[in-house]
Amino acid sequence: MSTESDRELTLTRIIEAPPAKLFRCWTEPELLKQWFTPPPFKTIHAEVDLRPGGSSLIVMQGPDGGKIECPGIYLEVIPNEKLVFTDAYLSAWEPSAKPFMTAILTFDDLGDRTKYTARVLHWTAEDRKAHEEMGFHQGWGVATDQLAELAAKL
Amino acid sequence: MSTESDRELTLTRIIEAPPAKLFRCWTEPELLKQWFTPPPFKTIHAEVDLRPGGSSLIVMQGPDGGKIECPGIYLEVIPNEKLVFTDAYLSAWEPSAKPFMTAILTFDDLGDRTKYTARVLHWTAEDRKAHEEMGFHQGWGVATDQLAELAAKL
Numbered sequence: 001m002s003t004e005s006d007r008e009l010t011l012t013r014i015i016e017a018p019p020a021k022l023f024r025c026w027t028e029p030e031l032l033k034q035w036f037t038p039p040p041f042k043t044i045h046a047e048v049d050l051r052p053g054g055s056s057l058i059v060m061q062g063p064d065g066g067k068i069e070c071p072g073i074y075l076e077v078i079p080n081e082k083l084v085f086t087d088a089y090l091s092a093w094e095p096s097a098k099p100f101m102t103a104i105l106t107f108d109d110l111g112d113r114t115k116y117t118a119r120v121l122h123w124t125a126e127d128r129k130a131h132e133e134m135g136f137h138q139g140w141g142v143a144t145d146q147l148a149e150l151a152a153k154l
Numbered sequence: 155m156s157t158e159s160d161r162e163l164t165l166t167r168i169i170e171a172p173p174a175k176l177f178r179c180w181t182e183p184e185l186l187k188q189w190f191t192p193p194p195f196k197t198i199h200a201e202v203d204l205r206p207g208g209s210s211l212i213v214m215q216g217p218d219g220g221k222i223e224c225p226g227i228y229l230e231v232i233p234n235e236k237l238v239f240t241d242a243y244l245s246a247w248e249p250s251a252k253p254f255m256t257a258i259l260t261f262d263d264l265g266d267r268t269k270y271t272a273r274v275l276h277w278t279a280e281d282r283k284a285h286e287e288m289g290f291h292q293g294w295g296v297a298t299d300q301l302a303e304l305a306a307k308l
Binding site: 007086088092093096098102 | 161206246249252253256258276
């Protein structure tokens with residue numbers, strides 16, 4: 001039984017690293033670049049203006065050399081606890097070409113471990129379905145494995 | 155010559171009241187209800203959770219008694235200087251049925267007067283056009299007259 005609404009995709013994991021290390025991996029560009037993309041894609045550039053309304057820019061590169069720019073902004077930043085961002089704005093408060101998703105990440109402290117939850121909310125059920133068919137579970141799953149591995153080494 | 159982009163509607167006024175009074179009119183429900191709606195519409199209810207991510211709810215009533223609910227959230231709150239809100243979310247961070255607009259209000263202090271600017275940004279040129287055809291300039295114009303009149307009396 002799913003508790004997801006028809007506009008939401010969710011990933012939950014227990015990760016063997018404390019919240020502070022996972023938060024660092026999400027917010028320090030040099031760390032973000034190491035785990036964010038499932039191979040053969042790479043993250044070649046990351047900008048993090050970590051404050052509500054601050055811009056985020058991630059540039060990925062495919063195996064053919066093609067670049068994919070993912071601009072967005074942060075909406076809510078609670079260090080080591082919560083991070084919310086969306087692609088609905090390019091900067092504060094310039095609307096993007098297409099508001100597609102809002103991600104709500106929570107990092108629940110379980111001592112040396114973290115209950116990590118990524119809720120990805122879409123504006124339409126069609127966009128949720130498209131995101132799922134683009135390989136959300138596989139892509140975020142592999143990326144989260146890489147995140148857990150990196151955080152455990154910090 | 156207009157500096158508006160094809161997704162933006164703008165209203166600018168010099169108002170004979172200081173920024174703090176205009177800000178109060180925008181953020182205190184009992185004041186908001188007095189000026190927000192051009193007759194014969196009325197604003198019969200207003201909720202203001204004045205913080206980034208806080209919800210806003212305005213309920214208007216038409217001459218036939220029909221109610222129009224306008225939910226949204228605040229994105230940026232700088233007392234007496236700036237107020238940003240959008241209908242893209244119903245609460246932090248639940249996507250609305252349709253992200254239509256983001257309003258950026260600025261209150262520039264000119265002494266006893268204020269340069270008041272309302273920039274209304276849409277996600278599409280079609281939505282901007284629809285908003286203009288719904289009577290944006292007339293509606294916001296009359297409401298702003300009412301705002302100026304109320305603020306001058308505070």
